[in-house]
Amino acid sequence: MEEYSQNLRSLWSQMNDIEEVSAKRLAEEQQQKRAIDSLVKDILAVTSEATRLNAESKELEKENAQICYQILEKQNKISSLENETSALSQSLELLRQQTVSASAGLEDKRLNFSKITKDIVLKLQLGHDWLNSYKQVAIENLVDEYSSKHPNLLGDTEFLRAADSTVEG
Numbered sequence: 001m002e003e004y005s006q007n008l009r010s011l012w013s014q015m016n017d018i019e020e021v022s023a024k025r026l027a028e029e030q031q032q033k034r035a036i037d038s039l040v041k042d043i044l045a046v047t048s049e050a051t052r053l054n055a056e057s058k059e060l061e062k063e064n065a066q067i068c069y070q071i072l073e074k075q076n077k078i079s080s081l082e083n084e085t086s087a088l089s090q091s092l093e094l095l096r097q098q099t100v101s102a103s104a105g106l107e108d109k110r111l112n113f114s115k116i117t118k119d120i121v122l123k124l125q126l127g128h129d130w131l132n133s134y135k136q137v138a139i140e141n142l143v144d145e146y147s148s149k150h151p152n153l154l155g156d157t158e159f160l161r162a163a164d165s166t167v168e169g
Helices: 002-149 151-168
Strands: none
Touching: none
């Protein structure tokens, strides 16, 4: 019986050893399972974050494309405005040149009209002087003719000459 008891003790000892190993393995498995669960959660979180970042990246790409398109539109508009400004500047320069040319033409016409006016004034003055001279001669001729026909009215002749000088003055 002693052998039986020793075998039994040996069996109990082995069973205890196996239970301890089993308990250690179970503890290790549970620890590994928790680690795996934690890693799975981390993987899911990383996958979710990667999906979110991917979507955000696509959104940023869309915004970037839209901004590039807006920049291109604005550059085209700026180019168009620069062309329009250039055309307006050329038109303005042409108008300025035409204004200078028209001013020069008007100045030439003004000088011409001034010369014509002086010539007309001179001719009118000459005509006026001639008319006064002709009138003077005509009056003198009339006075002389009257005096020769009526010699006794000599005082009237002087009166007529005085009246003539008053009319001329």
